[in-house]
Amino acid sequence: MNERFAVMLKPNKTILGACALLGLTLLGLGAMGPWQDLNNEPLPEQPSVALGVQGLLFARPFVLEKSYRHNWRLERPQVKSGLLLVLEVDEVFSVPRNTLESVLYIGDEVAERLNWGTGSGRVVAICPAALGADGLPALDLLSALMWYGSPELPERVDAARVQSELAAASAAGLVPLASEQIQIAREAGGALLQLADRTALEREAARLVLRFASPERDLAEGFLTPLVR
Structure with a gap:
């Protein structure tokens, strides 16, 4: 055999060792249950019943020139308007x-x-x-329940599941937030926000993360990074 090829085919112990270590690491991650994080610490158990949000700090209506698909629903409907919200939630959901x-x-x-x-x-x-007759998003925060439902992947939730979860939340005794709190959140949010598209909406949301949830600054800055075209 040509000596050059013989050297090339000779096993490299360093490379083989690294591959073995990588394989064991991946095997360990594969065996790690959904109840553990990457530091092998158990995650807090998620509630099995509906639990309402603790408060509403900010609410601002928005309208987009260009719609986008709502990937957090099975049906993936087009979205062109809605509300930007800042919610106070139980730490188990954070x-x-x-x-x-x-x-x-x-x-x-x-x-x-x-x-x-x-x-x-x-x-x-x-x-x-959706927009109402007045040109504003027709979501009545004074009557709407705001809650965390049973564990699922949001992209698998359809209209029937939403209604089932809503019925469960009502049966659990959840009620809308106080009107005074809604009013304060609306005043904090301000007037209708008119934006070009989903990217502009994400940037507005990222600024809210910086303002209200600064420990997640890195996440917000990722949304605010200029696009490379």
Whole structure:
């Protein structure tokens, strides 16, 4: 055999050792249950019953020139308007997970959370809502329930599941937030926000993360990084 090829085919112990270590690491991650994080620490158990949000700090209506698909619903409907919200939530919901999570619902819709609320207990969320006759998103916060439902992947939730979760929340005794709190949140949010598209909406949401949930600054700055075209 040509000596050059003989050298090339000779096993490299360093490379083989690294591959073996990588394989064991991946095997360990594969065996790690959904109840553990990457530091092998057990995650707090998620509630099996509906649990309402603790408060509303900010609410601002928005309208987009260009719609986008709501990927946090099985039907993936087009979204062109809705509300940007900042919610106060129980700390059990602020722990990042890579598996089923307690889905955030507002009224009869799945809300898209931009962050977990880690270290702050505050979640910035986008809640789609169709426009009403007055040209504003027709989501009545005074009557809408805001809660975390049973664990699921949001992208698998359909209209029937939303109604089932809403019925469970009502049966659990959940009620809308106080009107005074809603009014304060609306005043903090301000007038209708008119934006070009989903990217502009994400940037507005990221600024809210910086303002209300600063421990997740890195996440917000990722949304605010200029796009490379």
